[in-house]
Amino acid sequence: MSSPHAKSTAPAALTLRNVTKRFDGAAGQVTALEDISLDVREGEFLVVVGPSGCGKSTLLSLLAGLEHTNEGEIRLGEEAVVAPGRDRLVMFQQDALFPWLNAIENVLFGLRLKPDLTEAERLESARYYLNLVGLGNKEKARPHELSGGMRQRVALARSLAPNPRVLLMDEPFSALDALTREQLYGDIQEIFTKRKKTIVLVTHNIREAVCLGDRVVLFSPNPGRVQQVFDVNLPRPRRMNDPALASLAAEVTTALSSHLAK
Amino acid sequence: MASKLPRPVIPTVIAVLFLVGWEWFVRTGPDTRAVLVPAPSHILKWFWEALLSGELLSATWVTMRRLVIGFAIGAALGVPLGALCARVRWVRDTLGVLALGLQTLPSVCWVPLALLWFGIREEAVLFVVVMGTIWAVVIAVQESVLNVPPLYLRAAQTMGSNGWHLWSRVIFPAALPGVLSGMKQGWAFAWRSLMAAEIFVVIVTGFGLGSLLNAGRELLRMDQVMGVMAVVMLVGLLADLVFFSPIERWLRRSRGLER
Numbered sequence: 001m002s003s004p005h006a007k008s009t010a011p012a013a014l015t016l017r018n019v020t021k022r023f024d025g026a027a028g029q030v031t032a033l034e035d036i037s038l039d040v041r042e043g044e045f046l047v048v049v050g051p052s053g054c055g056k057s058t059l060l061s062l063l064a065g066l067e068h069t070n071e072g073e074i075r076l077g078e079e080a081v082v083a084p085g086r087d088r089l090v091m092f093q094q095d096a097l098f099p100w101l102n103a104i105e106n107v108l109f110g111l112r113l114k115p116d117l118t119e120a121e122r123l124e125s126a127r128y129y130l131n132l133v134g135l136g137n138k139e140k141a142r143p144h145e146l147s148g149g150m151r152q153r154v155a156l157a158r159s160l161a162p163n164p165r166v167l168l169m170d171e172p173f174s175a176l177d178a179l180t181r182e183q184l185y186g187d188i189q190e191i192f193t194k195r196k197k198t199i200v201l202v203t204h205n206i207r208e209a210v211c212l213g214d215r216v217v218l219f220s221p222n223p224g225r226v227q228q229v230f231d232v233n234l235p236r237p238r239r240m241n242d243p244a245l246a247s248l249a250a251e252v253t254t255a256l257s258s259h260l261a262k
Numbered sequence: 263m264a265s266k267l268p269r270p271v272i273p274t275v276i277a278v279l280f281l282v283g284w285e286w287f288v289r290t291g292p293d294t295r296a297v298l299v300p301a302p303s304h305i306l307k308w309f310w311e312a313l314l315s316g317e318l319l320s321a322t323w324v325t326m327r328r329l330v331i332g333f334a335i336g337a338a339l340g341v342p343l344g345a346l347c348a349r350v351r352w353v354r355d356t357l358g359v360l361a362l363g364l365q366t367l368p369s370v371c372w373v374p375l376a377l378l379w380f381g382i383r384e385e386a387v388l389f390v391v392v393m394g395t396i397w398a399v400v401i402a403v404q405e406s407v408l409n410v411p412p413l414y415l416r417a418a419q420t421m422g423s424n425g426w427h428l429w430s431r432v433i434f435p436a437a438l439p440g441v442l443s444g445m446k447q448g449w450a451f452a453w454r455s456l457m458a459a460e461i462f463v464v465i466v467t468g469f470g471l472g473s474l475l476n477a478g479r480e481l482l483r484m485d486q487v488m489g490v491m492a493v494v495m496l497v498g499l500l501a502d503l504v505f506f507s508p509i510e511r512w513l514r515r516s517r518g519l520e521r
Contacts, residue, residue, distance in 0.1 A: 084420045086421060088420065089420055090417065098432065100517060144517060144518020
Protein backbone atom coordinates (compact mmCIF):
# COMPACT_ATOMS: atom_id res chain seq x y z
CA MET A 1 0.00 0.00 0.00
CA SER A 2 1.07 3.58 -0.52
CA SER A 3 3.04 5.17 2.25
CA PRO A 4 2.82 8.93 2.62
CA HIS A 5 6.50 9.10 3.58
CA ALA A 6 7.52 7.83 0.19
CA LYS A 7 6.00 10.98 -1.25
CA SER A 8 7.55 13.43 1.16
CA THR A 9 10.18 14.34 -1.41
CA ALA A 10 7.61 14.72 -4.20
CA PRO A 11 7.30 18.24 -5.62
CA ALA A 12 4.46 20.42 -4.35
CA ALA A 13 1.36 20.49 -6.54
CA LEU A 14 -0.19 23.38 -4.63
CA THR A 15 1.73 25.93 -2.62
CA LEU A 16 0.14 28.41 -0.24
CA ARG A 17 2.30 31.19 1.16
CA ASN A 18 1.03 33.51 3.91
CA VAL A 19 -2.50 33.45 2.58
CA THR A 20 -4.95 35.79 4.29
CA LYS A 21 -8.59 36.20 3.31
CA ARG A 22 -11.01 38.75 4.74
CA PHE A 23 -14.70 39.28 4.11
CA ASP A 24 -16.83 42.34 4.63
CA GLY A 25 -19.50 41.18 7.05
CA ALA A 26 -22.45 43.01 8.58
CA ALA A 27 -20.37 43.64 11.72
CA GLY A 28 -17.28 44.90 9.92
CA GLN A 29 -14.41 42.94 8.43
CA VAL A 30 -14.08 39.27 9.27
CA THR A 31 -10.80 37.45 8.86
CA ALA A 32 -11.69 34.02 7.50
CA LEU A 33 -8.12 32.82 7.00
CA GLU A 34 -4.96 34.24 8.51
CA ASP A 35 -1.42 33.61 7.36
CA ILE A 36 -1.87 30.12 5.97
CA SER A 37 1.26 28.46 4.59
CA LEU A 38 0.85 24.94 3.30
CA ASP A 39 2.19 22.60 0.62
CA VAL A 40 0.13 19.94 -1.05
CA ARG A 41 2.43 17.36 -2.59
CA GLU A 42 1.90 15.80 -5.97
CA GLY A 43 -0.17 12.63 -5.51
CA GLU A 44 -1.06 13.42 -1.91
CA PHE A 45 -4.47 13.09 -0.26
CA LEU A 46 -4.59 16.10 2.04
CA VAL A 47 -7.52 16.63 4.36
CA VAL A 48 -8.32 19.95 6.01
CA VAL A 49 -10.47 19.43 9.09
CA GLY A 50 -11.94 21.90 11.52
CA PRO A 51 -15.13 23.16 13.15
CA SER A 52 -17.52 25.36 11.19
CA GLY A 53 -16.26 28.90 10.79
CA CYS A 54 -12.60 27.90 10.57
CA GLY A 55 -12.45 29.02 6.95
CA LYS A 56 -11.91 25.61 5.42
CA SER A 57 -14.52 26.07 2.70
CA THR A 58 -13.04 29.50 1.98
CA LEU A 59 -9.68 27.82 1.57
CA LEU A 60 -11.15 25.52 -1.05
CA SER A 61 -12.76 28.42 -2.92
CA LEU A 62 -9.37 30.12 -2.99
CA LEU A 63 -7.69 26.99 -4.33
CA ALA A 64 -10.42 26.69 -6.96
CA GLY A 65 -9.89 30.32 -7.95
CA LEU A 66 -13.50 31.22 -7.20
CA GLU A 67 -12.31 33.72 -4.57
CA HIS A 68 -9.17 35.83 -4.35
CA THR A 69 -6.66 36.19 -1.54
CA ASN A 70 -6.20 39.52 0.22
CA GLU A 71 -2.58 38.74 1.05
CA GLY A 72 -0.17 35.99 0.17
CA GLU A 73 -0.20 33.78 -2.88
CA ILE A 74 -1.34 30.40 -4.11
CA ARG A 75 0.55 28.56 -6.81
CA LEU A 76 -0.28 25.46 -8.79
CA GLY A 77 3.14 24.13 -9.75
CA GLU A 78 4.88 27.27 -10.95
CA GLU A 79 1.75 29.22 -11.87
CA ALA A 80 -0.20 31.59 -9.66
CA VAL A 81 -3.85 30.66 -9.10
CA VAL A 82 -6.01 33.65 -10.08
CA ALA A 83 -9.12 32.17 -11.71
CA PRO A 84 -11.07 28.91 -11.97
CA GLY A 85 -9.43 26.36 -14.22
CA ARG A 86 -9.88 22.82 -15.42
CA ASP A 87 -6.64 21.82 -13.70
CA ARG A 88 -8.44 22.13 -10.33
CA LEU A 89 -11.93 20.65 -10.33
CA VAL A 90 -14.27 20.84 -7.38
CA MET A 91 -16.70 18.31 -6.01
CA PHE A 92 -19.22 20.28 -3.98
CA GLN A 93 -21.12 19.84 -0.71
CA GLN A 94 -24.48 18.87 -2.10
CA ASP A 95 -24.82 17.59 -5.56
CA ALA A 96 -24.17 20.39 -7.97
CA LEU A 97 -25.31 18.19 -10.84
CA PHE A 98 -27.36 19.94 -13.49
CA PRO A 99 -30.95 18.65 -13.28
CA TRP A 100 -31.60 19.29 -16.98
CA LEU A 101 -28.87 16.84 -18.00
CA ASN A 102 -28.73 13.10 -17.44
CA ALA A 103 -25.80 11.33 -15.77
CA ILE A 104 -23.58 10.97 -18.81
CA GLU A 105 -24.36 14.47 -20.09
CA ASN A 106 -23.35 15.82 -16.70
CA VAL A 107 -20.03 14.00 -16.93
CA LEU A 108 -19.63 15.23 -20.51
CA PHE A 109 -20.18 18.86 -19.49
CA GLY A 110 -16.59 19.40 -18.39
CA LEU A 111 -15.18 17.18 -21.14
CA ARG A 112 -16.94 19.21 -23.83
CA LEU A 113 -15.04 22.26 -22.64
CA LYS A 114 -11.76 20.57 -23.53
CA PRO A 115 -11.24 21.61 -27.15
CA ASP A 116 -8.50 19.11 -27.99
CA LEU A 117 -10.74 16.02 -27.70
CA THR A 118 -12.99 14.49 -30.34
CA GLU A 119 -16.60 13.79 -29.41
CA ALA A 120 -15.91 10.04 -29.52
CA GLU A 121 -13.02 10.39 -27.10
CA ARG A 122 -15.19 12.45 -24.78
CA LEU A 123 -17.93 9.86 -24.77
CA GLU A 124 -15.45 7.09 -24.16
CA SER A 125 -13.91 8.98 -21.28
CA ALA A 126 -17.30 9.80 -19.74
CA ARG A 127 -18.29 6.13 -19.90
CA TYR A 128 -14.98 5.09 -18.37
CA TYR A 129 -15.47 7.35 -15.35
CA LEU A 130 -19.14 6.46 -14.87
CA ASN A 131 -18.02 2.83 -14.81
CA LEU A 132 -15.23 3.68 -12.40
CA VAL A 133 -17.75 5.01 -9.88
CA GLY A 134 -19.98 1.97 -10.49
CA LEU A 135 -22.74 3.71 -12.43
CA GLY A 136 -22.10 2.42 -15.94
CA ASN A 137 -25.72 1.29 -16.13
CA LYS A 138 -27.15 4.68 -15.16
CA GLU A 139 -25.98 6.74 -18.15
CA LYS A 140 -29.43 8.02 -19.08
CA ALA A 141 -30.74 8.57 -15.54
CA ARG A 142 -31.62 12.11 -14.53
CA PRO A 143 -30.19 13.33 -11.21
CA HIS A 144 -33.58 13.15 -9.48
CA GLU A 145 -33.86 9.47 -10.39
CA LEU A 146 -30.65 8.68 -8.51
CA SER A 147 -30.10 8.31 -4.76
CA GLY A 148 -28.02 10.88 -2.89
CA GLY A 149 -25.02 8.56 -2.91
CA MET A 150 -25.33 7.88 -6.63
CA ARG A 151 -25.58 11.60 -7.33
CA GLN A 152 -22.34 12.24 -5.47
CA ARG A 153 -20.77 9.41 -7.46
CA VAL A 154 -21.80 11.08 -10.70
CA ALA A 155 -20.41 14.34 -9.33
CA LEU A 156 -17.15 12.53 -8.60
CA ALA A 157 -17.04 11.13 -12.14
CA ARG A 158 -17.77 14.60 -13.48
CA SER A 159 -14.83 16.12 -11.61
CA LEU A 160 -12.46 13.26 -12.47
CA ALA A 161 -13.29 12.97 -16.17
CA PRO A 162 -11.47 16.09 -17.45
CA ASN A 163 -8.41 14.68 -15.64
CA PRO A 164 -7.61 17.67 -13.40
CA ARG A 165 -4.22 17.95 -11.79
CA VAL A 166 -5.86 18.50 -8.40
CA LEU A 167 -9.26 17.36 -7.19
CA LEU A 168 -10.83 19.64 -4.59
CA MET A 169 -13.59 18.20 -2.43
CA ASP A 170 -15.84 20.45 -0.36
CA GLU A 171 -17.51 18.24 2.27
CA PRO A 172 -18.89 15.97 -0.45
CA PHE A 173 -20.16 13.35 1.99
CA SER A 174 -21.83 15.55 4.60
CA ALA A 175 -25.36 15.18 3.20
CA LEU A 176 -25.21 11.38 2.94
CA ASP A 177 -26.27 8.68 5.38
CA ALA A 178 -23.58 6.75 7.26
CA LEU A 179 -23.79 3.57 5.17
CA THR A 180 -23.58 5.33 1.83
CA ARG A 181 -20.77 7.48 3.15
CA GLU A 182 -18.71 4.49 4.18
CA GLN A 183 -19.20 2.93 0.77
CA LEU A 184 -17.98 6.12 -0.87
CA TYR A 185 -14.91 6.25 1.39
CA GLY A 186 -14.00 2.87 -0.04
CA ASP A 187 -14.60 4.02 -3.62
CA ILE A 188 -12.61 7.22 -3.20
CA GLN A 189 -9.64 5.39 -1.69
CA GLU A 190 -9.70 2.85 -4.50
CA ILE A 191 -9.80 5.57 -7.15
CA PHE A 192 -7.11 7.54 -5.34
CA THR A 193 -4.79 4.55 -5.25
CA LYS A 194 -5.60 3.63 -8.86
CA ARG A 195 -5.46 7.09 -10.44
CA LYS A 196 -2.73 8.70 -8.27
CA LYS A 197 -4.64 11.98 -8.00
CA THR A 198 -3.70 14.91 -5.85
CA ILE A 199 -6.74 15.49 -3.64
CA VAL A 200 -7.60 18.22 -1.16
CA LEU A 201 -10.65 17.36 0.93
CA VAL A 202 -12.33 19.68 3.38
CA THR A 203 -14.52 18.26 6.14
CA HIS A 204 -15.71 18.80 9.71
CA ASN A 205 -15.75 15.04 10.34
CA ILE A 206 -12.50 14.06 12.10
CA ARG A 207 -12.99 10.32 11.59
CA GLU A 208 -13.53 10.90 7.91
CA ALA A 209 -10.38 13.02 7.77
CA VAL A 210 -8.23 10.36 9.39
CA CYS A 211 -9.83 7.64 7.26
CA LEU A 212 -9.03 9.36 3.97
CA GLY A 213 -6.01 11.60 4.41
CA ASP A 214 -2.30 11.00 3.98
CA ARG A 215 -1.99 14.12 6.06
CA VAL A 216 -4.64 15.81 8.17
CA VAL A 217 -4.38 19.55 8.70
CA LEU A 218 -6.34 20.75 11.71
CA PHE A 219 -7.70 24.29 11.37
CA SER A 220 -8.77 26.41 14.32
CA PRO A 221 -11.45 29.08 13.98
CA ASN A 222 -11.66 32.86 14.47
CA PRO A 223 -9.58 33.53 12.50
CA GLY A 224 -8.88 30.36 10.51
CA ARG A 225 -5.33 29.18 11.15
CA VAL A 226 -3.36 25.99 10.76
CA GLN A 227 -3.22 24.57 14.26
CA GLN A 228 -1.54 21.23 13.82
CA VAL A 229 -0.64 18.76 11.07
CA PHE A 230 -0.99 15.01 11.55
CA ASP A 231 0.60 12.32 9.39
CA VAL A 232 -1.57 9.28 8.89
CA ASN A 233 0.55 6.21 8.25
CA LEU A 234 -2.19 3.60 8.24
CA PRO A 235 -2.34 1.23 5.25
CA ARG A 236 -5.08 1.61 2.63
CA PRO A 237 -7.83 0.76 2.16
CA ARG A 238 -8.76 2.01 5.61
CA ARG A 239 -12.01 1.26 7.32
CA MET A 240 -13.90 3.58 9.63
CA ASN A 241 -14.12 1.05 12.48
CA ASP A 242 -10.39 0.32 12.51
CA PRO A 243 -9.21 0.83 16.16
CA ALA A 244 -5.92 2.43 15.07
CA LEU A 245 -7.93 4.93 13.09
CA ALA A 246 -10.19 5.63 16.05
CA SER A 247 -7.25 6.34 18.37
CA LEU A 248 -5.70 8.75 15.89
CA ALA A 249 -9.08 10.46 15.46
CA ALA A 250 -9.24 10.80 19.27
CA GLU A 251 -5.82 12.44 19.23
CA VAL A 252 -7.03 15.01 16.66
CA THR A 253 -10.19 15.62 18.66
CA THR A 254 -8.19 16.25 21.82
CA ALA A 255 -5.97 18.73 19.99
CA LEU A 256 -9.04 20.55 18.69
CA SER A 257 -10.91 20.71 22.00
CA SER A 258 -7.81 21.81 23.93
CA HIS A 259 -7.58 24.73 21.51
CA LEU A 260 -11.27 25.56 21.71
CA ALA A 261 -11.15 25.50 25.53
CA LYS A 262 -8.51 28.22 25.54
CA MET B 263 -72.19 6.28 -1.05
CA ALA B 264 -71.55 8.84 -3.80
CA SER B 265 -68.06 7.42 -4.09
CA LYS B 266 -69.43 4.58 -6.25
CA LEU B 267 -70.21 6.98 -9.11
CA PRO B 268 -67.46 7.94 -11.57
CA ARG B 269 -66.24 11.44 -10.81
CA PRO B 270 -67.56 13.23 -13.95
CA VAL B 271 -71.15 12.13 -13.35
CA ILE B 272 -72.17 14.72 -10.76
CA PRO B 273 -70.71 17.76 -12.56
CA THR B 274 -72.35 16.62 -15.81
CA VAL B 275 -75.75 16.26 -14.17
CA ILE B 276 -75.43 19.70 -12.59
CA ALA B 277 -74.36 21.27 -15.88
CA VAL B 278 -77.30 19.72 -17.75
CA LEU B 279 -79.74 20.83 -15.06
CA PHE B 280 -78.29 24.34 -15.19
CA LEU B 281 -78.64 24.55 -18.99
CA VAL B 282 -82.19 23.14 -18.97
CA GLY B 283 -83.17 25.55 -16.19
CA TRP B 284 -81.65 28.44 -18.13
CA GLU B 285 -83.51 27.44 -21.34
CA TRP B 286 -86.78 27.08 -19.43
CA PHE B 287 -86.31 30.44 -17.68
CA VAL B 288 -85.88 32.25 -21.02
CA ARG B 289 -88.67 30.44 -22.91
CA THR B 290 -91.34 30.87 -20.25
CA GLY B 291 -90.69 34.62 -19.89
CA PRO B 292 -91.91 37.57 -22.00
CA ASP B 293 -90.30 38.11 -25.42
CA THR B 294 -88.07 40.88 -24.08
CA ARG B 295 -86.39 38.42 -21.80
CA ALA B 296 -84.91 36.54 -24.76
CA VAL B 297 -83.31 39.78 -25.92
CA LEU B 298 -81.67 40.43 -22.58
CA VAL B 299 -80.70 36.83 -21.85
CA PRO B 300 -80.37 34.57 -24.87
CA ALA B 301 -81.14 30.91 -24.21
CA PRO B 302 -78.43 28.27 -24.70
CA SER B 303 -80.23 27.13 -27.85
CA HIS B 304 -80.04 30.67 -29.28
CA ILE B 305 -76.34 30.85 -28.60
CA LEU B 306 -75.76 27.46 -30.18
CA LYS B 307 -77.80 28.51 -33.20
CA TRP B 308 -75.69 31.65 -33.63
CA PHE B 309 -72.55 29.60 -33.19
CA TRP B 310 -73.61 27.15 -35.89
CA GLU B 311 -74.58 29.88 -38.37
CA ALA B 312 -71.40 31.88 -37.72
CA LEU B 313 -69.37 28.73 -38.21
CA LEU B 314 -71.10 27.91 -41.51
CA SER B 315 -70.81 31.45 -42.88
CA GLY B 316 -67.08 31.43 -42.09
CA GLU B 317 -67.46 34.61 -40.08
CA LEU B 318 -66.37 32.97 -36.83
CA LEU B 319 -63.36 31.20 -38.25
CA SER B 320 -62.06 34.29 -40.00
CA ALA B 321 -62.51 36.41 -36.86
CA THR B 322 -60.73 33.76 -34.77
CA TRP B 323 -57.93 33.61 -37.33
CA VAL B 324 -57.46 37.39 -37.30
CA THR B 325 -57.35 37.46 -33.50
CA MET B 326 -55.05 34.48 -33.15
CA ARG B 327 -52.65 35.89 -35.72
CA ARG B 328 -52.44 39.18 -33.83
CA LEU B 329 -51.98 37.36 -30.56
CA VAL B 330 -49.27 35.01 -31.77
CA ILE B 331 -47.28 37.68 -33.61
CA GLY B 332 -47.58 40.18 -30.75
CA PHE B 333 -46.70 37.54 -28.18
CA ALA B 334 -43.70 36.38 -30.20
CA ILE B 335 -42.38 39.94 -30.51
CA GLY B 336 -42.98 40.59 -26.81
CA ALA B 337 -41.24 37.39 -25.74
CA ALA B 338 -38.36 37.87 -28.20
CA LEU B 339 -37.73 41.34 -26.77
CA GLY B 340 -38.51 40.40 -23.17
CA VAL B 341 -36.05 37.53 -22.81
CA PRO B 342 -32.86 39.47 -23.68
CA LEU B 343 -34.08 42.54 -21.77
CA GLY B 344 -34.80 40.41 -18.70
CA ALA B 345 -31.38 38.79 -18.97
CA LEU B 346 -29.81 42.23 -19.23
CA CYS B 347 -31.71 43.34 -16.11
CA ALA B 348 -30.35 40.34 -14.24
CA ARG B 349 -26.81 40.87 -15.49
CA VAL B 350 -26.38 44.64 -15.12
CA ARG B 351 -27.33 46.27 -11.86
CA TRP B 352 -28.12 49.74 -13.21
CA VAL B 353 -30.37 48.26 -15.90
CA ARG B 354 -32.20 46.35 -13.18
CA ASP B 355 -32.55 49.53 -11.12
CA THR B 356 -34.01 51.40 -14.10
CA LEU B 357 -35.64 49.12 -16.66
CA GLY B 358 -36.37 46.43 -14.07
CA VAL B 359 -38.23 48.86 -11.83
CA LEU B 360 -40.04 50.36 -14.81
CA ALA B 361 -41.09 46.85 -15.88
CA LEU B 362 -42.59 46.23 -12.44
CA GLY B 363 -44.65 49.38 -12.78
CA LEU B 364 -45.72 48.81 -16.36
CA GLN B 365 -46.69 45.22 -15.62
CA THR B 366 -49.42 46.46 -13.30
CA LEU B 367 -50.74 48.76 -16.03
CA PRO B 368 -53.47 47.04 -18.07
CA SER B 369 -52.05 47.30 -21.53
CA VAL B 370 -55.34 48.50 -22.99
CA CYS B 371 -54.30 51.84 -21.48
CA TRP B 372 -51.81 52.03 -24.34
CA VAL B 373 -54.62 52.12 -26.93
CA PRO B 374 -54.91 55.93 -27.24
CA LEU B 375 -51.17 56.33 -27.73
CA ALA B 376 -50.96 53.35 -30.06
CA LEU B 377 -53.69 54.77 -32.27
CA LEU B 378 -51.93 58.12 -32.37
CA TRP B 379 -48.55 56.62 -33.21
CA PHE B 380 -49.57 53.88 -35.64
CA GLY B 381 -53.05 54.94 -36.83
CA ILE B 382 -56.05 52.65 -36.92
CA ARG B 383 -53.97 49.79 -38.24
CA GLU B 384 -52.59 46.38 -37.41
CA GLU B 385 -49.44 47.84 -35.86
CA ALA B 386 -51.51 49.58 -33.20
CA VAL B 387 -53.09 46.31 -32.01
CA LEU B 388 -49.75 44.54 -32.13
CA PHE B 389 -48.21 47.28 -30.03
CA VAL B 390 -50.87 46.81 -27.37
CA VAL B 391 -50.31 43.05 -27.34
CA VAL B 392 -46.53 43.49 -27.15
CA MET B 393 -46.95 45.86 -24.20
CA GLY B 394 -49.14 43.27 -22.53
CA THR B 395 -46.56 40.51 -22.96
CA ILE B 396 -43.17 42.06 -22.59
CA TRP B 397 -43.11 43.25 -18.97
CA ALA B 398 -44.25 39.98 -17.46
CA VAL B 399 -41.56 38.22 -19.50
CA VAL B 400 -38.85 40.74 -18.51
CA ILE B 401 -39.65 40.33 -14.83
CA ALA B 402 -39.88 36.55 -15.00
CA VAL B 403 -36.57 36.22 -16.85
CA GLN B 404 -34.85 38.65 -14.49
CA GLU B 405 -36.11 36.85 -11.39
CA SER B 406 -35.39 33.36 -12.65
CA VAL B 407 -31.87 34.26 -13.75
CA LEU B 408 -31.15 35.91 -10.40
CA ASN B 409 -32.47 32.81 -8.64
CA VAL B 410 -30.23 30.32 -10.45
CA PRO B 411 -28.46 28.45 -7.62
CA PRO B 412 -24.92 29.89 -7.26
CA LEU B 413 -23.68 26.33 -6.84
CA TYR B 414 -24.45 25.58 -10.52
CA LEU B 415 -22.47 28.63 -11.57
CA ARG B 416 -19.51 27.75 -9.39
CA ALA B 417 -19.49 24.16 -10.60
CA ALA B 418 -19.68 25.27 -14.24
CA GLN B 419 -16.97 27.89 -13.79
CA THR B 420 -14.51 25.44 -12.29
CA MET B 421 -15.08 23.22 -15.32
CA GLY B 422 -14.06 26.13 -17.53
CA SER B 423 -17.45 27.50 -18.54
CA ASN B 424 -17.87 31.25 -18.82
CA GLY B 425 -19.39 33.97 -20.99
CA TRP B 426 -21.84 32.80 -23.62
CA HIS B 427 -21.25 29.13 -22.79
CA LEU B 428 -22.23 29.76 -19.17
CA TRP B 429 -25.37 31.62 -20.27
CA SER B 430 -26.53 29.17 -22.88
CA ARG B 431 -25.60 25.92 -21.14
CA VAL B 432 -26.21 26.71 -17.48
CA ILE B 433 -28.06 29.93 -16.72
CA PHE B 434 -30.82 29.60 -19.32
CA PRO B 435 -31.52 25.90 -18.76
CA ALA B 436 -31.59 26.52 -15.00
CA ALA B 437 -33.92 29.51 -15.41
CA LEU B 438 -36.19 27.88 -17.97
CA PRO B 439 -39.08 26.82 -15.68
CA GLY B 440 -39.39 30.36 -14.33
CA VAL B 441 -39.10 31.86 -17.79
CA LEU B 442 -41.85 29.61 -19.05
CA SER B 443 -44.28 30.56 -16.31
CA GLY B 444 -43.48 34.19 -17.06
CA MET B 445 -44.36 33.58 -20.70
CA LYS B 446 -47.60 31.95 -19.67
CA GLN B 447 -48.47 35.00 -17.63
CA GLY B 448 -47.45 37.25 -20.53
CA TRP B 449 -49.72 35.25 -22.80
CA ALA B 450 -52.66 35.69 -20.43
CA PHE B 451 -52.07 39.46 -20.24
CA ALA B 452 -51.72 39.69 -24.01
CA TRP B 453 -54.96 37.80 -24.55
CA ARG B 454 -56.92 40.09 -22.22
CA SER B 455 -55.45 43.27 -23.66
CA LEU B 456 -56.08 42.15 -27.22
CA MET B 457 -59.76 41.51 -26.46
CA ALA B 458 -60.10 44.92 -24.83
CA ALA B 459 -58.37 46.62 -27.75
CA GLU B 460 -60.52 44.87 -30.35
CA ILE B 461 -63.73 45.74 -28.52
CA PHE B 462 -62.84 49.40 -28.03
CA VAL B 463 -61.35 50.13 -31.41
CA VAL B 464 -62.58 49.06 -34.80
CA ILE B 465 -59.39 48.20 -36.60
CA VAL B 466 -59.98 48.44 -40.32
CA THR B 467 -57.28 45.95 -41.21
CA GLY B 468 -59.02 42.96 -39.70
CA PHE B 469 -62.24 41.88 -38.05
CA GLY B 470 -61.32 39.91 -34.93
CA LEU B 471 -63.28 38.19 -32.18
CA GLY B 472 -63.46 41.40 -30.16
CA SER B 473 -64.91 43.23 -33.13
CA LEU B 474 -67.40 40.44 -33.63
CA LEU B 475 -68.49 40.78 -30.00
CA ASN B 476 -68.79 44.52 -30.36
CA ALA B 477 -70.85 44.10 -33.53
CA GLY B 478 -73.22 41.91 -31.52
CA ARG B 479 -73.55 44.69 -29.00
CA GLU B 480 -74.45 47.24 -31.66
CA LEU B 481 -77.03 44.91 -33.21
CA LEU B 482 -78.39 44.11 -29.74
CA ARG B 483 -77.68 40.45 -30.48
CA MET B 484 -76.78 39.06 -27.11
CA ASP B 485 -76.65 35.54 -28.53
CA GLN B 486 -73.68 36.71 -30.60
CA VAL B 487 -72.09 38.48 -27.63
CA MET B 488 -72.34 35.44 -25.40
CA GLY B 489 -71.33 33.12 -28.22
CA VAL B 490 -68.12 35.11 -28.80
CA MET B 491 -67.50 35.14 -25.04
CA ALA B 492 -67.65 31.36 -25.06
CA VAL B 493 -65.25 31.16 -28.01
CA VAL B 494 -62.81 33.53 -26.29
CA MET B 495 -62.84 31.31 -23.22
CA LEU B 496 -62.35 28.20 -25.31
CA VAL B 497 -59.39 29.65 -27.21
CA GLY B 498 -57.76 30.68 -23.93
CA LEU B 499 -58.25 27.24 -22.45
CA LEU B 500 -57.00 25.52 -25.59
CA ALA B 501 -53.82 27.61 -25.71
CA ASP B 502 -53.07 26.50 -22.19
CA LEU B 503 -54.08 22.90 -22.77
CA VAL B 504 -52.26 22.24 -26.02
CA PHE B 505 -49.31 24.58 -25.65
CA PHE B 506 -48.22 25.79 -22.23
CA SER B 507 -49.30 22.99 -19.93
CA PRO B 508 -47.63 20.16 -21.89
CA ILE B 509 -44.31 22.04 -22.10
CA GLU B 510 -44.47 22.93 -18.43
CA ARG B 511 -45.34 19.41 -17.41
CA TRP B 512 -42.56 17.93 -19.52
CA LEU B 513 -40.08 20.40 -18.06
CA ARG B 514 -41.08 19.72 -14.48
CA ARG B 515 -41.19 15.98 -14.94
CA SER B 516 -37.80 15.72 -16.58
CA ARG B 517 -36.29 17.49 -13.59
CA GLY B 518 -38.19 15.54 -10.99
CA LEU B 519 -40.16 18.53 -9.74
CA GLU B 520 -43.38 16.63 -10.36
CA ARG B 521 -44.30 13.07 -11.19
